[in-house]
Amino acid sequence: MKKILFSGVAALALAACGGASPSPAAGGDPCGGDPCGGDPCGGDPCAGASAADEGVGPLKVGAGYESWTKLNTEKWKSKTHGGRMVEVYVNDVGLEAYKNDETDIPVGSVIVKTSFEADGADGPVFVMEKREDGFAPDTENWYYAMYWPVVPPKWQKRLGNAVYWESPSNKVDYCWKCHENYDRELGGIPAEVATWQQ
Numbered sequence: 001m002k003k004i005l006f007s008g009v010a011a012l013a014l015a016a017c018g019g020a021s022p023s024p025a026a027g028g029d030p031c032g033g034d035p036c037g038g039d040p041c042g043g044d045p046c047a048g049a050s051a052a053d054e055g056v057g058p059l060k061v062g063a064g065y066e067s068w069t070k071l072n073t074e075k076w077k078s079k080t081h082g083g084r085m086v087e088v089y090v091n092d093v094g095l096e097a098y099k100n101d102e103t104d105i106p107v108g109s110v111i112v113k114t115s116f117e118a119d120g121a122d123g124p125v126f127v128m129e130k131r132e133d134g135f136a137p138d139t140e141n142w143y144y145a146m147y148w149p150v151v152p153p154k155w156q157k158r159l160g161n162a163v164y165w166e167s168p169s170n171k172v173d174y175c176w177k178c179h180e181n182y183d184r185e186l187g188g189i190p191a192e193v194a195t196w197q198q
């Protein structure tokens with residue numbers, strides 16, 4: 001049934017592409033399914049229809065990271081974060097612990113990883129915060145977020161125009177699935193660019 005419905009929606013979306021712009025009167029919501037998955041129109045028939053178009057507002061957890069301590073001397077390429085160039089900032093609560101593998105990360109530590117696309121545009125901001133016991137026993141009480149207020153055109157079909165995924169949304173489950181494999185759930189900073197290892 002789902003499949004049949006979907007092709008109906010796709011057909012509507014296709015029909016809508018004949019005109020200058022999809023009209024709501026064409027029946028229902030052409031973006032109810034995922035007609036954009038197959039790119040029926042070459043353009044983006046759903047532009048303007050996604051909730052993400054409203055924007056996502058400012059960064060919450062991690063706000064102000066620009067004034068925190070940056071822990072890398074130079075950007076490096078993070079294979080695990082889309083092959084983007086990245087940097088890492090840590091707030092005062094977590095600073096000493098982050099640099100010392102033997103130390104537990106204290107509650108209230110916030111780590112922000114900024115990233116840049118190949119053309120230098122801002123990529124997503126990745127945030128982790130160590131929260132109180134009971135926040136999320138399944139993730140060692142780590143909060144995760146991915147914040148990308150201006151998604152470049154090539155990613156918009158998949159992500160919408162703006163992204164703010166954060167715990168407890170299952171959109172950030174994949175962060176934990178990878179991070180849980182690391183000591184203290186931290187991937188760390190390559191020694192060549194870690195400020196305290198030069």
Ligand code: HEC
Nearest residue numbers: 078080111113126127128144145146174175178186187188
């Ligand atoms: C496939 C594995 C993988 C996934 C998925 C992943 N990370 Fe990471 N993360 C790493 C590794 C490895 C590092 C450190 C090395 C690097 O980035 O090159 C890291 C580093 C970080 C850091 C810096 C703190 C640290 O761990 O040392 C933050 C913050 C971060 N990731 C957040 C996130 C968030 C938020 C998500 C999900 C939106 C995510 N990561 C998804 C593997 C991953």
